[in-house]
Amino acid sequence: MRAKATLNREFTISTVDKRVYGSFLEHMGRAVYTGIYEPGHAKADKDGFRTDVLDMVRDLDMPIVRYPGGNFVSAYHWEDGIGPRDQRPTRLDLAWRTRETNQVGINEFADWSKLANTEMMLAMNLGSRGLNDARNFLEYCNHPGGTYWSDLRAKHGYKNPHNVRIWCLGNEMDGPWQVGHKSAAEYGHLANEVSKAFKYFDKTLETVVCGSSNDKMKSYPEWEATVLDASYDSVDYISLHKYFGNEENDTLNYYAKAIELDRYIVTIGGVIDYIKAKKRSKRDVKICFDEWNVWYHDRKEDGERIASWDWPEAPPLLEELYNLEDAIFVASLINVFIRRSDRVKIACMAQLVNVIAPILTKAGGPAWRQSIYYPLQFASKYGRGTALTVSSSGPTYDCEVAQDVPYLDLSAVLHDDGKTIALFAINRSLDEAMDLSVDLQGFKGLKIVQHHVMTGEDLKARNAVENQERIVPRPGTGLSITDEGALIGALPAKSYHFILLSVASA
Incomplete structure (x- = not known):
């Protein structure tokens, strides 16, 4: 099987916003407690944060983390998580039918974020609460002092403001399951008023309005059009969510679901353009894909457990065990975000620890990296710069999700210094190696600096506490640079590759 691709230094898509490699922490399962x-x-450490987990998060070079929800946030009182811990109330969390002790709140998350070298993206409750509660939350977090809420923060030991720059205006408000679910018109009006108030406080703040919970919702994409019609002039991003799975146990069809993600982005991009034209606006609203991941392995069983249990505290929940197949698919989703970097400026893998996460922990025991950790790590560390247009040709296949699905999936990023290019390549074929040739036009003196590969005979193989490095990147072989400046070589069947090239000159 042969495939070709062409890149040209002058043919670019957009700057890749580093926040596209973000993540998410919700008060759900063991994401926070024992996570x-x-x-x-x-x-x-002295504050109770697991340093082994912090080391793994720092190794991801995680630019932003969304918190504290998720469905959890739509009935959450942020005031429950501030002040002396022994005075904080325990509440019932209606989203996941658990008890929330509030031992971790906004101030602890701010402390953890600094240790993790990441930026906070806070979500507010626009389900059971509204404008005034949101204003108070902002004042507590961002005002320097001399007011009730800012002085209360100082009293709690945080004299300096947290200076949170980006705020999510609720969560999945299109979903009937959401506490405080609203119609698109109701929500659009509320979100607009909250966003306006936040920008009266600080016009440089960024806000994210809720789009569809997924592209299968009956209200999609009319929900986005209605909400944006009400809020376009005040918000900066519209959020999208989507989870994926291989319930059919059809690997090639599973891999093709990355095309569903691409369609989703293109469709909502069109809705944004329509509302922009309708309003004769000069503003650009971008996409914040702040929940995405693979979620299917135990989804049905977890749903049954939630319905039956009696308000446990931080129970194991949605602890997906990811395999090699999932890692290759996650890499393909990240490739979509890179190729759509003109539209998608923020994305958050949901979630970060234990709950559908790249990192797993055992209470009282070790922490380890799941297979999906590594594609996110390579992209976060090396996928920053300018996305290059990739023109490719090669064999394709048909499946239920789509026709003419290319076996080759490739994205490319030119770093800001102009001296390095990161390539992220996937051979989706299950049984045939791919002879690949990539023509890199406008670049001279190319050399392969790094080449890592994830592959194996068993796509269902995964890392576990007793075998934590079964599925990890290995040094790649078989690639070279020709005298004409092309990258050539063979990509094994069912494989993911990270390739870093140095450039001598233009």
Whole structure:
């Protein structure tokens, strides 16, 4: 099987916003408690944060983390998580039928974010609460002092404001399952008023309005059009969510679902353009894809457990065990975000620890990286710069999701210094190696600096506490640069590749 691709230094898509490699932490399952926070653990710091988890998060070079929800946020009172811990109330979380102790709140998350070298993206409750509560939350977090809420923050030991720059205006408000679910018109009006108020406080703040919970919702994409019609002049992003799975146990069809993600982005991009034209606006609203991941392995069973249990505290929930197949697919989703970097400026893998996450922990025990950790790590570290247009040709296949699905999936990023190019390549074929030739036009003196590959005979193989490095990147072989400046070589069947090239000159 042969495939060809062409890149040209002058043919670019957009700057890749580093925040497209973000993540998400919700007060759900063990994401927070025994995830990032476990006082008494052998590797906990003085504030109870697990340093082994922090090391893994820092190794992801994670630019932004969304918090505290998710469905959780739509009935959450942020005031429950501030002040002395022994005075914080325990509440019932209606989203996941659990008990929330509020031992971690906004101030602890701010502390953790600094340790993790990441930026906070805070979500506010626009389900059971409204404008005034949101204003108070903003004042507590961002005002320097001299007012009730800012002075209360100082009293709690945080004299300096947290200076949160980006705010999510609720979560999945199109979903009937959401506490405080609203119609598109109701929500659009509320979101617009909250966004306006936030920008009266600080016009440089960014806000994210809720789009569809997924592209299968009956209200999609009319929901986006109605909400944006009400809020376009005040918001900066519209959020999209989508989870994927291989319920059919059809790997090639599973891999093709990356095309669904691409269609979703293109469709909502068109809605944005329509509203922009309708309003004769000069503003650009971008996409914040702030929940995405693979979620299917135990989804049905977890739903049954939630319905039956009696308000447990931080129970194991949605602890997906990811395999090689999932890692290759996740890499393909990241490629879509790179190729659509003109539209998607923020994306958050949901979630970060334990709950549908790249990092797993054992309470009182070790932490380890799942297979999906590595494609996110390579992209976050090396996928920053300018996305290059990729023109490719080669064999394709047909499946239920789409026709003419290319076996080759390739994205490319030219770093800002102009001296390095990152390539992220996938051979989707299950049984045939791919002879690949990539013509890199406008570049001279190319050399392969790094080549890592994830592949294996068993697509269902995964990392576990007793075998934490079964599925990890290995040094790649078989690629070279020709005298004419082309990258050539063979990509094994069912493989993901990260390739870093140095450039001598234009």
